Amino acid sequence: MNAPSPAQDTAPMPPLARHLIEAGDHFIGRLQQGQRLRIVDLEGNQAADTLFYNACDVAERYSAVDTVREQGSLYLTTGSVLRSTLNRPMLRIVDDSCGRHDTLGGACSSESNTVRYALDRRHMHSCRDNWMLAIAHHPEYGLTKRDIGHNINFFMNVPVTPEGGLDFAEGISGPGKYVELVSEMDVVVLISNCPQLNNPCSGFDPTPIELLIWRH
Amino acid sequence: MNLVPDVDYRTRLPGGQHWSLRLRRGASLTLIAEEPGCNVGLLLYSAEQPLERLNLPDTLKCQHTFHLGRGHCLYSDMGRVLASIVEDDCGGHDAVGGNLGPGHFEAKGWRRIRYQQGRNERTQSGHESVLIELAKYGLGLADLSANLNLFSKLAVDEQGRLRYLPDHCAAGDRVTLRFELDVLVMLHTCPHPLDPSPDYPHRGVKIELGTLPPPDRTDVCLSHCAENARGFDNNRLYLLGQ
Numbered sequence A: 001m002n003a004p005s006p007a008q009d010t011a012p013m014p015p016l017a018r019h020l021i022e023a024g025d026h027f028i029g030r031l032q033q034g035q036r037l038r039i040v041d042l043e044g045n046q047a048a049d050t051l052f053y054n055a056c057d058v059a060e061r062y063s064a065v066d067t068v069r070e071q072g073s074l075y076l077t078t079g080s081v082l083r084s085t086l087n088r089p090m091l092r093i094v095d096d097s098c099g100r101h102d103t104l105g106g107a108c109s110s111e112s113n114t115v116r117y118a119l120d121r122r123h124m125h126s127c128r129d130n131w132m133l134a135i136a137h138h139p140e141y142g143l144t145k146r147d148i149g150h151n152i153n154f155f156m157n158v159p160v161t162p163e164g165g166l167d168f169a170e171g172i173s174g175p176g177k178y179v180e181l182v183s184e185m186d187v188v189v190l191i192s193n194c195p196q197l198n199n200p201c202s203g204f205d206p207t208p209i210e211l212l213i214w215r216h
Numbered sequence B: 001m002n003l004v005p006d007v008d009y010r011t012r013l014p015g016g017q018h019w020s021l022r023l024r025r026g027a028s029l030t031l032i033a034e035e036p037g038c039n040v041g042l043l044l045y046s047a048e049q050p051l052e053r054l055n056l057p058d059t060l061k062c063q064h065t066f067h068l069g070r071g072h073c074l075y076s077d078m079g080r081v082l083a084s085i086v087e088d089d090c091g092g093h094d095a096v097g098g099n100l101g102p103g104h105f106e107a108k109g110w111r112r113i114r115y116q117q118g119r120n121e122r123t124q125s126g127h128e129s130v131l132i133e134l135a136k137y138g139l140g141l142a143d144l145s146a147n148l149n150l151f152s153k154l155a156v157d158e159q160g161r162l163r164y165l166p167d168h169c170a171a172g173d174r175v176t177l178r179f180e181l182d183v184l185v186m187l188h189t190c191p192h193p194l195d196p197s198p199d200y201p202h203r204g205v206k207i208e209l210g211t212l213p214p215p216d217r218t219d220v221c222l223s224h225c226a227e228n229a230r231g232f233d234n235n236r237l238y239l240l241g242q
């Protein structure tokens, strides 16, 4: 595979930090209130499985159900307010060149892969295994399995039909598409760059993403 | 296959109240709506290891559905079936609405009736109800996962916009769950957070507890899709040696 090229930086200010996350790798870090995070889908059709925690008390964390109920809509895009398990605003999506992100489908795991695909897929790398490694390597954040909740899949398309069906559709993302968020509180960010090889969401070729962080 | 449970125990949960119980594998729980527009918030945890719990994203995507009903299994985050919906008059149960929170009262214009004024007709929130029941097992906010709202349905349009259907559940509608592992069950009868009633509705449910035989290959839930057969295979592995 070719070395991934860094994202085009279209913002006026250079970022405080940038992190490249290859497919199947993870990121854990802090974002201060008011900081801006851009997640870039470098090669397109990748899924960034993301969790957020209140950095002061990680028992309060991103809640998909509070988020979709309060905005009255299943999909996330510019203007969406990401809410916590206490129904408080955690982050806001301020820019989105992709147009739609999923928060219904959850993250892949070796256990759910056995159900969804075949019992012998258990050994395949998954997002939840990725998160487990991240929290095991970083006890300083105080996260354990009990804190692993219902996440966001940035760049992923999981349309619900009016009849109530659920589909994992071809991605609507593309190379260089990004989503940008502003933090409303100090948060811990936990991302698995999805290694999923069982469904067509990444065209069976998981690719890198990049994070850019600005002070404001 | 007889899916009418042997009922051992009957009780009632009035509207706006909460309850929890450990139920063994093979137990059944039937909920019967006493009034139209009932809502029952439901959470499930493995009784043996509560770190294993109801996972609605896995539940929906394993069965390619947004609404849950008869024939569907309720999955844990570990790829196992905690409970199955074996009978269901209502269907369309909501997996994304979450709980009524204390912050909703003012926004909805619902009076907050405290115990001093209302005694047991006080107006509790589903969020606090769940925290109370979780605390009885040493669990807390970090263990709060997305709850199922039985009897409540949300419609979705092409743009993903959600709409609460106020007349979805009729009085007398029944839902029966069969427990496939030993499970901690937490229930509340607080209203759905999108319920448009002009004031807080108190709508209770009747509860019947009993037993059902284990599923065979023709079972409505096990045979619903290949995924569910594999979910039950995972249960079989978990139960080896028992």
Ligand SMILES: [Zn+2]
Pocket (backbone or CB within 6 Å): A049, A107, A108, A109, A126, A127, A128, A194, A195, A196
């Ligand atoms: Zn994944």
